[in-house]
Amino acid sequence: MAASDEVNLIESRTVVPLNTWVLISNFKLAYNLLRRPDGTFNRHLAEFLDRKVSANANPVDGVFSFDVLIDRSINLLSRVYRPVYTDQEQPPSVLELEKPVDGEIVPVILFFHGGSFAHSSANSAIYDTLCRRLVGVCKCVVVSVNYRRAPENPYPCAYDDGWIALNWVNSRSWLKSKKDSKVHIFLAGDSSGGNIAHNVALKAGESGINVLGNILLNPMFGGIERTESEKRLDGKYFVTVRDRDWYWKAFLPEGEDREHPACNPFSPRGKSLEGVSFPKSLVVVAGLDLIHDWQLAYAEGLKKAGQEVKLMHLEKATIGFYLLPNNIHFHNVMDEISAFVNAESCG
Amino acid sequence: MKRGHVETFVPPPPQPQPQLNQSSSCEGKMMEDNNNNMDELLAVLGYKVRSSEMAEVAQKLEQLEMVLSNDDIGSSTNVLNDTVHYNPSDLSSWVETMLSELNNPDLDPTQDRSDYDLRAIPGLSAFQIKQEQEVEEESNKRIRLGVGSWSDPGTELTRSVVLVDSQETGVRLVHALVACAEAIQGENLSLADALVKRVGTLAATQAGAMGKVATYFAQGLARRIYHTTETTVNSTVVPAMEEVLQMHFYESCPYLKFAHFTANQAILEAVTTARGVHVIDLGLNQGMQWPALMQALAVRPGGPPFFRLTGIVPTQTDNSGSVQELGWKLAQFAQAIGVEFEFKSLAVESLSDLEPEMFETRPESETVILNSVFELHRVLSKSGSIEKLLTTVKAIKPSIVTVVEQEANHNGIVFLDRFNEALHYYSSLFDSLEDSYSLLSQDRVMSEVYLGRQILNVVAAEGSDRVERHETFTQWKGRLGSAGFDPVPLGSSAFKQASMLLSLFAGGDGYRVEENDGCLMLGWQTRPLITTSAWKLAGAAVSRR
Numbered sequence: 001m002a003a004s005d006e007v008n009l010i011e012s013r014t015v016v017p018l019n020t021w022v023l024i025s026n027f028k029l030a031y032n033l034l035r036r037p038d039g040t041f042n043r044h045l046a047e048f049l050d051r052k053v054s055a056n057a058n059p060v061d062g063v064f065s066f067d068v069l070i071d072r073s074i075n076l077l078s079r080v081y082r083p084v085y086t087d088q089e090q091p092p093s094v095l096e097l098e099k100p101v102d103g104e105i106v107p108v109i110l111f112f113h114g115g116s117f118a119h120s121s122a123n124s125a126i127y128d129t130l131c132r133r134l135v136g137v138c139k140c141v142v143v144s145v146n147y148r149r150a151p152e153n154p155y156p157c158a159y160d161d162g163w164i165a166l167n168w169v170n171s172r173s174w175l176k177s178k179k180d181s182k183v184h185i186f187l188a189g190d191s192s193g194g195n196i197a198h199n200v201a202l203k204a205g206e207s208g209i210n211v212l213g214n215i216l217l218n219p220m221f222g223g224i225e226r227t228e229s230e231k232r233l234d235g236k237y238f239v240t241v242r243d244r245d246w247y248w249k250a251f252l253p254e255g256e257d258r259e260h261p262a263c264n265p266f267s268p269r270g271k272s273l274e275g276v277s278f279p280k281s282l283v284v285v286a287g288l289d290l291i292h293d294w295q296l297a298y299a300e301g302l303k304k305a306g307q308e309v310k311l312m313h314l315e316k317a318t319i320g321f322y323l324l325p326n327n328i329h330f331h332n333v334m335d336e337i338s339a340f341v342n343a344e345s346c347g
Numbered sequence: 348m349k350r351g352h353v354e355t356f357v358p359p360p361p362q363p364q365p366q367l368n369q370s371s372s373c374e375g376k377m378m379e380d381n382n383n384n385m386d387e388l389l390a391v392l393g394y395k396v397r398s399s400e401m402a403e404v405a406q407k408l409e410q411l412e413m414v415l416s417n418d419d420i421g422s423s424t425n426v427l428n429d430t431v432h433y434n435p436s437d438l439s440s441w442v443e444t445m446l447s448e449l450n451n452p453d454l455d456p457t458q459d460r461s462d463y464d465l466r467a468i469p470g471l472s473a474f475q476i477k478q479e480q481e482v483e484e485e486s487n488k489r490i491r492l493g494v495g496s497w498s499d500p501g502t503e504l505t506r507s508v509v510l511v512d513s514q515e516t517g518v519r520l521v522h523a524l525v526a527c528a529e530a531i532q533g534e535n536l537s538l539a540d541a542l543v544k545r546v547g548t549l550a551a552t553q554a555g556a557m558g559k560v561a562t563y564f565a566q567g568l569a570r571r572i573y574h575t576t577e578t579t580v581n582s583t584v585v586p587a588m589e590e591v592l593q594m595h596f597y598e599s600c601p602y603l604k605f606a607h608f609t610a611n612q613a614i615l616e617a618v619t620t621a622r623g624v625h626v627i628d629l630g631l632n633q634g635m636q637w638p639a640l641m642q643a644l645a646v647r648p649g650g651p652p653f654f655r656l657t658g659i660v661p662t663q664t665d666n667s668g669s670v671q672e673l674g675w676k677l678a679q680f681a682q683a684i685g686v687e688f689e690f691k692s693l694a695v696e697s698l699s700d701l702e703p704e705m706f707e708t709r710p711e712s713e714t715v716i717l718n719s720v721f722e723l724h725r726v727l728s729k730s731g732s733i734e735k736l737l738t739t740v741k742a743i744k745p746s747i748v749t750v751v752e753q754e755a756n757h758n759g760i761v762f763l764d765r766f767n768e769a770l771h772y773y774s775s776l777f778d779s780l781e782d783s784y785s786l787l788s789q790d791r792v793m794s795e796v797y798l799g800r801q802i803l804n805v806v807a808a809e810g811s812d813r814v815e816r817h818e819t820f821t822q823w824k825g826r827l828g829s830a831g832f833d834p835v836p837l838g839s840s841a842f843k844q845a846s847m848l849l850s851l852f853a854g855g856d857g858y859r860v861e862e863n864d865g866c867l868m869l870g871w872q873t874r875p876l877i878t879t880s881a882w883k884l885a886g887a888a889v890s891r892r
Contacts, residue, residue, distance in 0.1 A: 018401050019386050023394070025408045026438060032415060033427050042428060044843035048862050049435045051393025054507040054873060066508040067873045075856045077509075077872060094508055094771065095522055123873055125393040324388050 012237050015288060016318055017326050024320045028238045031119060035246050041118055041151050051125040058091045059084040063135045065128070066097050070168045074148070076161055078168070079122045081135045081142040098172075104179045107140040107186055107341040109215070110162075110169050110200075112147065114191025116220060116247040117158060122146035126323050133325070134188075138338045143169055147196065151250035155262050158192070158251075162200040170209055186213045186341050187279070190322065192251075194219025198265060198298075205277035212344070214281040215337055218289055218319055219298065222248055223264040224257060227293035237288045237318045244291065264294070266301035273305035280308035282340045284333055287315035312336060389438075396438050407442040414449055423449055432839040434865050504756065508771060509872045511778060517557040520549045524561060524770065527568050532763040536572055543568045556777035563799040564770060567806025590633050592800070595793030597635055600780055601849055601858055602877050605869045606720050607636035608848055609879035610749040612841035614716050615643055617747040617881075623653040623713035627706055627743070629698060630722040631658025634673050638680055645684040654681065655689040655713065657706055662694045670694075698722065699732035703742035710744065717745040723823070724752055727816040737830040741884060747835060748882040750827075753817040754868055754875040757805045769805045772876070773798060779857060779871040820866055820878040827882055835881040836865030845869070 013021050030049050034042045055065040065081045085092060085099065092099070101108075111134070113120050113127040120127060122144040131142045147161035166185070169175060175183045187197035187204075194216035204211045222244060234241045245258075252260050261270035281302055285295040292313075302309040314321070317329040324330065386398050396404055415423055430448050435441050527542035543565055550561035597603040618624050624644065628636070637656060644651045656677065660670055674690035681688030693705055708715050717740055726732045740748060755772040759765050776798055780791055804815040818826075824834065842862055849858040849869070861868045866880035 013405070018405060019389055019396070022396065022401060022405050022408065022438070023389060023392065025405070025412070026394070026442075029408060029411060029415070029442075030435075033424060036428075037421065044846050045428070045432065045839055047846070047860070048432065048839045048842045051436060052861055052863075053393070054505055054875065055509075057506040057508045058504065066510060068510045069872060072511070075872075079873075091506070093525060093767075094510075095518060095525065097508065097510065125391070129391055323392070326388060 012318070015237070015316060016321070017324070020320070020324050020326065023323065024238050024318070027119075027320075031243070034119075035243065039151060039246075039249060041250070043152065046119065050120065052121065052123045053125045053128045054123065055079055057094070057097060061132070061136065063132045064092060065132070067123075071164050074161070074164075076148075076164060077122065077146040078165055079128070079131070079144045079146070081131050081144070083135055083139060083141075098174045100174045101141060101177065103177060105177045105184060105344050106175075107138065107184050107212070107344075108169055108175050109134060109138070109140055109142045109186045109188050109341065110166060110197075111142050111144045112158075112162060112187075112189035112193030112196040112200075113144060114189065114193045114218075114220070115149070116244075117150040117154075117192040117195075117251040118247060119149070130190075130322065133334065134337065137334045138341050140186075140341055141175060150247070154251050155253055155260075158196050159199045159203070159262075162196045163203055166200055166204060166209060166211075182210070184344070185209075185211050186215060187211055188215035188217070188337075189219070190217035191319075192220045192247075193217075195221060195262070199262065201279055202271075202276075204279075211279040213279045213340055215284075215340060216281060216295075216298075217284045217322055217333070218286050219283065219295055220247075220291070221264060221294040221298050222258050222291060223267060223294060224259050227291075229293040230290050233288065233290035237290070239290050239319060241290065266297065273302065273307055275306070278302075278307050280310070282310050282312070282336060284312045284336075285314065286317035286319060286321060286329075287313060288318040310336075310340070393436055394438050395436050400439055404439050404442065407439070407446060411442060411446055411449075414446075434836040435862065436864060506771075507874050509775060509874045517553060520546065520553050520557060520561050521770075523549055524564055524568075525767070527565075528763055528766040531568065531571055532761070539568070539572050543572060556774065556781040559795055560770070560774050560777045560802075563773070563802040564766075564806060566799075567803045570803070570807035589797075589800075592793050592797035594633055594635070595790045596797045599790035599794045602776075602869065603635070603720075604848065605845055605860075606751040606877055606879060607639065609837065609841055609845050609867050610718055610720060610751055610881075611636065611640045611643065612844065613747060613749050613835070613837055613879070613881040614640060614718070616838075616841075617716065617835075618644075618652065618714050619647070620649070621652050621714035621746075623655070623709070624716065625655040625657065625706075625708060625713040626716045626718055627657045627659070627745075629659050629717070629719040631660050631670070631673070631692065634658065634677055636718070636720065637677060641677075641681055641686050641688075642684060645686050651686045653687045653689075653713070656691075658690070658692045659698065659701070660692055660694050662696045697729065697732065698726050699729065699735040699739075701736065701739050703739055706743055708743050715743055715745040717743070717748040719749070720751040721753065723750060724758070724816045724818060725814040727758060727818070728811045728814045733826065734830065737827070737832075741831055744884065746883065746887075748832065749879070750823065750882065751877060751879045752820070752823060754819055754870070754878045755817045756819050756822065758816040758818050758822075765805060769802065771874070773802055775871045775874040776876060779876075820863070820868070820880060823878075823880070824864075831885045832882040833885045833887075834865045835883050837862070837867045837879065837881060842867060 016024070034046045036042065055067045057064050057066050062084045063081055064084060065079055067077055067079050070076050070078050080097075085096070085102075087102075111131055113122060113124065122128075123146070127144060131144050134140070134142050143165065145162060145165040147165075148157040150158075166187075169185060170183050172183065177184050187201055189195070189197040197214050197216060198219065201211050201214050226241065230241050233239075248258055248263055252258070252263060258264060259267045259269055261267060264270065281299070283295065283299045283302075285292050285299070289295070296311075296313070299309050299311045312333065314329045314332075317327075321327055321329045322333060383397060383399055386396050386401060389396050418424060426448055427445055430445065432441065433444070523542055523546045527539050527546060530536070530539035530542055546561060546565040546568070550558050550565060552558075553561060593603070614626070626637070626640070628634075641654060644654060658670070658674075670692045674692065677690055678688050693701070695701055706715075723733070726736050753772070755768055757765055757769050757772070759768070777795065780794055801815045804813060805817075808814070839862075842860055845860045845867060849860060857871055859870050859873070861870065861875065866878050868875040869877045869879075
C-alpha cells in the first residue's frame with residue numbers, strides 16, 4: 001500500500017507546477033482532517049483554516065468589490081465585483097457602488113464557488129481571486145454567492161440560495177444593459193458550484209428567467225456506478241472516490257443514493273432536458289479529475305437532449321488548475337469564458 | 348506587494364521549480380533574487396511560502412500524507428483534530444507542527460486541551476447574582492462565513508463595505524451626511540449648516556439602524572460646524588456614567604464579551620504552569636473580564652496559581668470609593684472559588700504616566716500579563732505617549748501582552764477620510780445591534796448611547812480631546828513591532844470557543860470570527876469590527892502548553 005501511495009504522490013507532482021502542488025495538497029490535507037467518518041464536519045476548524053479576504057471598494061488592478069446582504073432572513077450574502085468606473089478617478093464612494101452599468105451589453109456572471117458543497121465561502125481568498133480575474137478578463141460584473149453548505153445545510157439549500165441570488169441579480173436596475181434594459185445573466189461555478197449552476201438554470205427555464213449561458217468548471221456530478229476514470233484515477237491526483245462519496249452523503253437527503261438527480265442529472269430519476277428551455281453551456285473537464293467520466297457524460301447528455309454545449313476537455317489538467325495563472329489551461333479557459341460571455345457583443 | 352499584479356505577467360510554459368536552468372544570465376540572476384521572496388501566487392491566496400522553501404514544504408506535505416494514509420484506525424486524524432492549530436498562513440510551520448504532533452504525541456492524551464472552561468460564564472459579572480449559563484454545543488449549529496480584512500502591510504487601505512439591501516431608503520440620508528462632511532472639509536460652513544439640518548430631518552424619518560447612526564453623526568457634524576467644545580465628549584470626565592453604559596453594552600452584544608473572552612484565552616495559554624499570575628489591566632472599568640479568568644484558573648489542572656490583579660483607573664474615579672469596593676468584591680469572589688488573590692489599583696491621568704516601579708512586580712514568583720482592552724488607542728491623542736507607554740510595558744517584562752482594539756482607521760489626518768471610515772464602521776455596529784431582537788430595549792438604547800459617544804468624539808473632537816483614535820491591526824502591528832514586540836498567534840481553540848460564544852447570541856449568524864495573521868477578528872457579516880491579538884517581547888520564548 002505504501003509503495004503505490006508513493007508513486008501517486010510523485011506522479012501528481014510531475015503534472016502541475018510545484019506551488020500548485022503545494023496549494024492543492026494543503027487543501028487535501030486540511031480537508032481530510034475536517035471530514036469525520038460519522039458524517040459530521042469540523043466546521044470550526046474549517047473556518048479557522050480557510051484563508052479569507054475582505055471586499056475592497058478601493059480598486060485593485062481595475063476591479064473593486066463590495067458585499068451585499070441579499071436576504072436578511074437567511075443571512076445570504078453575495079460579493080459583487082465590478083470593473084473600475086472609467087469616467088472618474090477617485091474610488092467609488094459608498095453611494096456609487098451600485099451605479100448603473102455603462103454599456104450596450106454588459107454580461108453579469110452569477111458565480112457559485114466550489115468546495116464539494118461543504119468547503120469554502122464567497123470570501124475565500126482562492127475564490128475572491130478567481131472572481132477578480134474573471135472581471136478582468138471578461139470585462140463583466142461578477143456576483144459571487146455565499147450559499148449555505150453541507151452537511152449542516154444539505155440539499156436543496158444551496159440550490160434555493162442560488163435561486164434567490166438569481167432573482168436578486170435579475171431585478172437589479174443597475175445591472176441592466178442599455179441595449180434592452182435587461183440583465184444579461186450567465187451562471188458559472190466550479191466543482192459543486194457547477195452543479196448548482198446547472199440546477200439553478202433548470203429552475204430559471206421553468207420560471208421564465210432568461211439565462212444566457214452556463215459555465216461549468218470541473219462540475220461536481222456523480223452516480224451509482226464506479227466509472228472507469230474513477231477506478232483508474234482514484235487517489236492519484238489529490239482526490240479519492242471515498243472523499244467524493246463522503247461529500248455526496250453530506251449533501252444528498254438522508255437515505256438517498258447517488259442516483260438522485262442532484263448528483264446525476266441524467267440518471268433515470270432525472271427529468272429529460274429535451275425541448276426544455278436551457279442555456280447554452282460551456283463545460284470544462286480536466287482529464288486528470290477522477291470524475292471526468294461523469295462530466296463528459298453530462299456534456300453528452302445535454303447534446304443528446306438537443307441543448308447547445310461546448311466541451312473543453314483538457315486532458316492533462318488536474319482539479320484546481322484555474323486557481324493559479326501559472327499553466328496554459330488557465331489561460332485557455334479564461335479566453336474561452338471571455339468569448340462565451342461576450343459572444344453577443346462581438347460584431 | 349500588490350495583489351493581483353501577476354495578471355499582467357505573461358507566463359512561460361510551466362516549469363516545475365527549482366529546475367531553473369535558463370541560459371540567459373540576466374534571467375538567472377532574477378530567479379536567484381526571487382527565490383528568497385514569498386511565492387507571489389500563493390501569497391495572493393493567503394499563504395506565505397518562500398520560493399526557496401517550496402520544495403521542502405512539499406516534502407513535509409508528502410510525509411504527512413504518508414502518515415495519514417497509513418492511519419487505518421484514524422488515530423492520527425483524531426490527534427490532529429484535537430491539536431490546537433496556529434497561523435495557517437505560515438504553511439511551513441503549520442505542516443511542521445502537525446508532523447511533530449504525530450511524532451511526539453501529547454503526554455496526557457486524555458486531556459482535551461481544546462476546552463478550557465471559559466465558555467461557562469458569558470453573562471457573569473462579579474456583582475450580579477445571575478444564573479450561570481451552561482453553554483451547550485448544539486450539534487447542527489451552522490457557522491458560516493468568517494470575516495476579515497486581509498490587508499497587506501504596505502499596500503493601500505482596504506475599504507470593506509457591506510450593503511444591507513434596503514439601500515434605496517437610506518441613500519438620500521447617506522448622501523446628505525457625506526456631502527455635509529465634504530462641505531466641512533472644504534470649509535464651506537454655510538453649506539454644511541444647511542446640509543446638517545437636512546440630515547436631521549431625513550434621519551428623523553429613517554427607521555432602524557441607519558437613522559440612529561445618522562443622528563449621532565449629525566450631532567458630531569453640528570458640533571464641528573458651530574465649534575461647540577463640549578468637554579463631556581471626553582469620556583473620562585463622567586466616568587461613572589461611562590461605566591454604566593459600558594456594562595449595558597457588555598450585556599447586550601458580543602463585542603466586549605468576545606474581547607474579554609479571547610484575551611483570557613491567550614492569557615490562559617500563557618500561564619499553564621505559572622505558580623503566580625499578575626495581571627495588569629490598563630482599563631479596569633468594572634472588572635468584568637476577570638471573574639471568568641479567575642474561574643478558569645480555579646479549575647486549572649494542577650490547581651490555581653496565586654492571582655494578583657493591578658487595575659489602572661483614571662484619576663477622577665479613584666476618589667469615589669467604587670474601585671475599592673470592586674476590589675473587595677473580586678476578593679470575595681476569589682475566596683469563594685478558592686483562588687489566592689491580591690488586588691491593587693493605580694490611578695493615573697494618562698497611561699503614559701505609568702512607570703515600571705508602580706507595579707511592584709515580583710519576577711521571581713509571578714508571571715506578568717499586560718491586558719489592554721480598547722485602551723491603547725486613547726494614548727495616541729498625545730504625541731510621544733504611546734512610545735513612552737510601550738517602553739514602560741517592556742520594562743516590566745510581561746510574558747504576554749493582550750491587546751483588543753477596534754478594527755478601523757479612525758485616526759487618519761484628513762477629516763473626511765475619518766468621517767467616511769467611521770460612518771461605515773458604526774453603521775455595521777448599529778446594524779448588528781438591530782438584529783439582536785432578543786435585546787432588552789434598555790440595553791440596546793444604552794449601547795447606542797455608549798457607541799454614540801465614540802462617534803461624537805471621532806467626528807467632533809480634535810487634539811488631545813480626540814481619544815477615540817482607533818487604528819487597524821496592521822497599523823498596531825507596525826507600532827508594536829517597532830517598539831520591540833513579536834506577535835503570539837491565537838489558535839484554533841480560542842477561535843472555536845469564540846465561535847461557540849457567538850452562536851449563543853440571537854442573530855448570532857451575522858457575527859463572524861476570523862483568524863488573520865495570528866489575530867482573531869470579530870465582525871458583523873464580512874465587516875471586521877474588533878481584533879484581539881497577543882504579543883511578547885521580541886526574542887523571548889513563547890511559554891505555551
